[in-house]
Amino acid sequence: MPRATQGMHMDMKAMPAGASPANNNDLPSESGEELTRIGEMAKTFGVTLRTLRFYEDKGLLQPRRDGSMRLYTRKDRARLKLILLGRKVGFSLREVKQMMDLYDPTGSNSKQLRLTLDKSEKQLARLNKQKAALDDAIGELTRGMAAVRQLLAERSPHVAAAS
Amino acid sequence: MPRATQGMHMDMKAMPAGASPANNNDLPSESGEELTRIGEMAKTFGVTLRTLRFYEDKGLLQPRRDGSMRLYTRKDRARLKLILLGRKVGFSLREVKQMMDLYDPTGSNSKQLRLTLDKSEKQLARLNKQKAALDDAIGELTRGMAAVRQLLAERSPHVAAAS
DNA sequence: TTGCTCCTCACGTCACGTGAGGTGGC
DNA sequence: TTGCTCCTCACGTCACGTGAGGTGGC
Numbered sequence: 183m184p185r186a187t188q189g190m191h192m193d194m195k196a197m198p199a200g201a202s203p204a205n206n207n208d209l210p211s212e213s214g215e216e217l218t219r220i221g222e223m224a225k226t227f228g229v230t231l232r233t234l235r236f237y238e239d240k241g242l243l244q245p246r247r248d249g250s251m252r253l254y255t256r257k258d259r260a261r262l263k264l265i266l267l268g269r270k271v272g273f274s275l276r277e278v279k280q281m282m283d284l285y286d287p288t289g290s291n292s293k294q295l296r297l298t299l300d301k302s303e304k305q306l307a308r309l310n311k312q313k314a315a316l317d318d319a320i321g322e323l324t325r326g327m328a329a330v331r332q333l334l335a336e337r338s339p340h341v342a343a344a345s
Numbered sequence: 346m347p348r349a350t351q352g353m354h355m356d357m358k359a360m361p362a363g364a365s366p367a368n369n370n371d372l373p374s375e376s377g378e379e380l381t382r383i384g385e386m387a388k389t390f391g392v393t394l395r396t397l398r399f400y401e402d403k404g405l406l407q408p409r410r411d412g413s414m415r416l417y418t419r420k421d422r423a424r425l426k427l428i429l430l431g432r433k434v435g436f437s438l439r440e441v442k443q444m445m446d447l448y449d450p451t452g453s454n455s456k457q458l459r460l461t462l463d464k465s466e467k468q469l470a471r472l473n474k475q476k477a478a479l480d481d482a483i484g485e486l487t488r489g490m491a492a493v494r495q496l497l498a499e500r501s502p503h504v505a506a507a508s
Numbered sequence: 509t510t511g512c513t514c515c516t517c518a519c520g521t522c523a524c525g526t527g528a529g530g531t532g533g534c
Numbered sequence: 535t536t537g538c539t540c541c542t543c544a545c546g547t548c549a550c551g552t553g554a555g556g557t558g559g560c
Contacts, residue, residue, distance in 0.1 A: 221513065231514085236550060250515050250557085271486040275549070290500045295493050302490045309483050316479060320472050323434040327465045330458050337453045384539065394540085399524060413531085413541050438523075515557070521550090531541070 217246065217253040227262055237265060242279050272305055272312075380409065380416040390425055400428060405442050435468055435475075 224231050237243045238252075242265055245252040254262075261282065268278035281301065284294035387394050397415075400406045405428055408415040417425075424445065431441035444464065447457035 219514080230551080232550060232552085235516095240549090252514085267485065267489070269549090271482045271489070292497060292500055295497045295500070299490060299493050299497065302486055302493070306483065306486050306490070309479060309486065313476070313479050313483070316472060316476050319434045320469065320476070322430065323465055323469050323472065326430070326434070327462060327469070330462050330465070334455060334458045334462065337455055337458070382540080393525080395524060395526085398542095403523090415540085432523095512560090513558090515555100517554085518552105519554105520552075522548095524547090526544105526546075528543085528545105529541100532539090534538090 215255050217255060218259065220245075220252045220254070223254050223259070223262070226259075227266060229266070234262075237262070237275070240275055240279065242275060242282070271302075272309060273301070277301060378418050380418060381422065383408075383415045383417070386417050386422070386425070389422075390429060392429070397425075400425070400438070403438055403442065405438060405445070434465075435472060436464070440464060 218226070220231055220234055223229075223234055234243065234252075238245065243254075243258055243261060245254045245258050247253065264282060265275075265278050268281070269275070273281075281294065281298050284297060285291060286294070381389070383394050383397055386392075386397055397406065401408065401415075406417075406421055406424060408417045408421050410416065427445060428438075428441050431444070432438070436444075444457065444461050447460060448454060449457070
């Protein structure tokens with residue numbers, strides 16, 4: 183099912199392709215914007231093409247198009263950086279989108295900042311819980327390994343004792 | 346798609362239901378086994394009914410049946426305990442199954458034990474990596490929160506300064 | 509023509525959650 | 535009849551992975 187194309191301002195004038203000075207990775211548009219293709223984006227940020235398309239499908243990125251080819255602007259790169267930061271600290275894509283959607287370049291963004299702070303406090307608590315669970319798991323696993331080693335020592339023939 | 350019913354030894358003689366002494370939670374079978382129903386199992390181990398059915402579907406549990414009702418034996422309870430331990434330390438269900446499937450009550454199980462030890466060492470390494478990532482994430486989130494607080498302090502009117 | 513990069517479906521993965529619709533015995 | 539516990543589908547979730555099949559320009 184295709185997403186509702188809210189706010190998608192498809193450029194109606196076709197972009198004059200082929201006016202680029204060289205076969206460079208950066209494709210400067212007529213407006214001077216450095217446009218990045220998806221392969222470059224993926225390499226730069228250490229993600230797969232699928233990930234970038236997935237984020238777009240979820241409404242987190244809206245790169246320009248040249249025909250069917252995606253072209254990412256400086257803003258797209260900034261957004262992706264934020265998305266990956268959010269993912270790194272454990273936010274879901276839905277949460278990341280919720281916070282980013284509140285951004286308003288004309289306002290003070292205090293609402294966005296307060297939501298972000300609130301979510302961050304809760305997320306920090308979750309991370310600390312996860313850390314406790316991880317330590318717990320490491321302890322259990324270590325104990326289990328000792329028990330298994332013990333069983334192995336009992337069951338297997340005593341090979342190469344101190345000669 | 347139904348699983349291959351390998352080794353499923355369905356009791357061909359119908360179990361005489363109604364011979365239980367009371368409406369107790371434990372349903373002693375004619376063989377003296379304490380049989381537990383799924384609701385009891387779930388409560389005891391802190392999992393959902395769905396989880397128990399899911400584990401069965403994946404071949405990790407094979408409770409008896411009384412008609413369509415699942416009845417868990419002492420062995421099933423022991424297996425579940427192991428499954429949950431495995432999950433806790435981060436093994437996938439597939440890995441848990443792989444290790445449990447190697448169990449042979451008639452042998453020394455040294456092959457099972459060695460596989461378990463090998464997998465455990467790798468898992469321990471993964472857990473330690475996760476811990477490092479978690480600490481990293483906590484650091485990033487904390488730094489981010491400080492930055493957001495800074496922005497909020499700059500952008501919002503100074504309310505209630507030291508009177 | 510080959511090679512590279514891009515594209516759009518669309519099903520698969522993992523560990524379940526969440527109804528829907530129905531049964532059985534007190 | 536109501537209430538409780540059990541059952542079997544079967545679709546949904548999350549963040550992508552992984553082909554399949556096709557295009558476009560050097």
